Every structure is written in structure tokens, then in C-alpha cells.
Amino acid sequence: MSEPFLSREEYIEQAYFFRTYRERLEENLPAQDILSDIHEEILTTTKLPLAIEFLKGEMVLNGRISDGMARLPHYFTSFQTFVMSQAESDKSKFDTRIALQVLQREAEYFSESPTAPGLFVYQFECIARNRLGYDAGMKAMAADPYFSQDWGEWILKMRLQLGSTDFADMIYYRSEHYVNERRRRTGHDDYQASYPILFGVQEGRIAKANRHKDPLYMFAALQRQIGYPKVPRMKSKTIGPVIHPVFEKRLQRLEQRLKLIELETKGELDISKFYIKPPQFNDDGAIS
Numbered sequence: 203m204s205e206p207f208l209s210r211e212e213y214i215e216q217a218y219f220f221r222t223y224r225e226r227l228e229e230n231l232p233a234q235d236i237l238s239d240i241h242e243e244i245l246t247t248t249k250l251p252l253a254i255e256f257l258k259g260e261m262v263l264n265g266r267i268s269d270g271m272a273r274l275p276h277y278f279t280s281f282q283t284f285v286m287s288q289a290e291s292d293k294s295k296f297d298t299r300i301a302l303q304v305l306q307r308e309a310e311y312f313s314e315s316p317t318a319p320g321l322f323v324y325q326f327e328c329i330a331r332n333r334l335g336y337d338a339g340m341k342a343m344a345a346d347p348y349f350s351q352d353w354g355e356w357i358l359k360m361r362l363q364l365g366s367t368d369f370a371d372m373i374y375y376r377s378e379h380y381v382n383e384r385r386r387r388t389g390h391d392d393y394q395a396s397y398p399i400l401f402g403v404q405e406g407r408i409a410k411a412n413r414h415k416d417p418l419y420m421f422a423a424l425q426r427q428i429g430y431p432k433v434p435r436m437k438s439k440t441i442g443p444v445i446h447p448v449f450e451k452r453l454q455r456l457e458q459r460l461k462l463i464e465l466e467t468k469g470e471l472d473i474s475k476f477y478i479k480p481p482q483f484n485d486d487g488a489i490s
Contacts, residue, residue, distance in 0.1 A: 207279060216250060221306045253270075285301050376397070378402050380410075404428055
């Protein structure tokens with residue numbers, strides 16, 4: 203199994219950086235000021251302050267931090283750079299806040315107990331949910347240093363099979379669960395697949411149960427059963443009244459006045475309707 207690209211300390215600080223950067227962007231603070239402030243907050247025992255200082259320079263020159271990330275391949279992975287470049291693209295509808303949250307959760311996952319299957323599913327779901335483009339996205343995934351050579355070759359191979367082969371089958375046939383079933387079915391206990399097995403028994407069982415279904419169901423099951431990281435989603439905004447209640451009342455009054463003017467123009471205005479009727483008294487002097 204591959205080791206994390208950076209130390210746990212680096213990933214903890216990266217998660218803090220991406221989260222804080224996103225939160226302060228939501229407060230409409232200038233990106234350059236945010237980078238300057240976060241630079242002072244990050245632990246100097248990590249390499250991240252140097253990386254942030256470089257990103258700040260690229261932000262001043264080009265207005266994008268993805269350009270700086272691309273020039274730091276020894277610190278930021280190809281997938282991280284790909285996600286940010288998609289968010290900062292002029293033609294993309296991918297929100298920068300969601301991109302930063304994607305990178306935050308990935309860094310948090312690396313700071314815990316990451317696995318190659320978990321990272322693969324998370325990155326693939328990020329691409330699928332946000333429509334970032336499978337071709338360029340999976341090339342960035344395959345270049346991630348956390349994945350071994352077998353993983354990289356398989357990712358590039360399956361990239362060409364998407365749409366023609368069920369995604370759940372791709373995982374099932376690369377799992378230990380498939381190997382175990384094949385041994386039971388054939389009676390050959392020494393059966394070995396002719397290709398690298400990349401997923402465990404539980405992943406294979408979940409993949410088999412979700413064959414010919416929407417892959418999103420399988421992703422959700424893997425998150426529930428194995429604890430794979432959840433992909434951030436854009437929160438739907440609560441739609442309030444289109445017109446403020448005060449303006450709505452004013453519009454209603456204007457509408458009533460226009461009706462009166464229209465009736466008066468047509469000679470159909472009956473002002474007796476607006477007379478205040480005098481009170482009626484009964485024989486006892488009480489108001490009826």
C-alpha cells in the first residue's frame with residue numbers, strides 16, 4: 203500500500219488552509235489579504251507557509267491560485283490542481299467554495315487512515331457529481347502519487363471503458379470478493395486473477411449489490427458501510443418571497459387606486475360605497 207504523499211502534520215494544516223480560505227471568501231474578503239493572514243496562522247514546522255507565499259505571488263500575477271499549485275507538483279497533487287483549475291476556469295460553473303471543500307475533506311481523509319480504494323472512490327465521485335470531465339479528471343487521478351503503478355494503469359484503462367461497461371462491474375471484478383466467489387464456483391482454491399486485485403471483500407460485495415444501478419447508490423453505500431469520505435454538495439438556497447412584504451402592500455394600494463381611476467374614467471364610479479353608514483339604534487337606545 204502506498205504511503206501518504208506528505209506527513210500527517212502537513213495534511214492537517216492543508217485542511218485548515220482550505221477551510222479557512224473558503225470561509226473568508228464567503229465573507230467577501232480579498233483573496234490576497236486572506237492568503238497573507240493565513241500565511242501567519244499556519245505552523246512554520248510545515249512547508250505550507252512557503253507554498254502559500256508562492257500562491258499569493260501567483261494570485262497577484264494571474265488572479266488564480268491553481269497556476270501556483272501547478273508549479274508546485276512536489277507539494278500539491280495533480281488532482282488538487284485539477285479541482286482548483288476547474289473552479290477558476292472562466293467557462294466553468296463549478297463553484298470555488300465547493301472546490302475548496304473538496305480539497306479540505308481530501309486532506310482530512312489523508313490525515314486519518316486513508317486507503318487507495320477510498321481515495322479513488324472519493325475523487326471519482328467528485329468528478330462525477332460536479333461534471334468536471336472524466337478524461338482530464340481521471341488523468342489527474344492516475345498521476346496522484348498515492349496510487350501505485352497498478353492503480354494508475356487501471357484508472358487510465360477504465361477511463362476508456364466508461365459508458366460501455368458498468369462501473370460497479372469494474373470494481374467487482376477487481377475485488378477479493380470476486381476471487382473468492384470464483385474459487386467457490388470452480389472448486390479451485392488456488393485460483394489467482396491474472397490482473398492486480400485492487401479492492402477488498404467488502405467493496406466487492408457492495409459493488410456486486412449495486413450492479414446496473416446508479417453509481418451514486420454505490421458511493422453512498424461505501425460511505426455508510428466502510429466510512430469512505432463524503433463528497434461535498436452545494437446547499438440549495440431557501441427561496442424567500444420575490445417581493446418584500448412592505449412593497450407588496452404598496453403595490454396593492456396602487457392597484458386599488460388605478461381601479462378607482464379607471465372606474466371614474468368610465469363614469470362607473472359609485473362613491474356611495476365609501477360612505478360611512480350612520481349607526482342604527484333600536485327602541486331601547488342601543489346600537490343594533
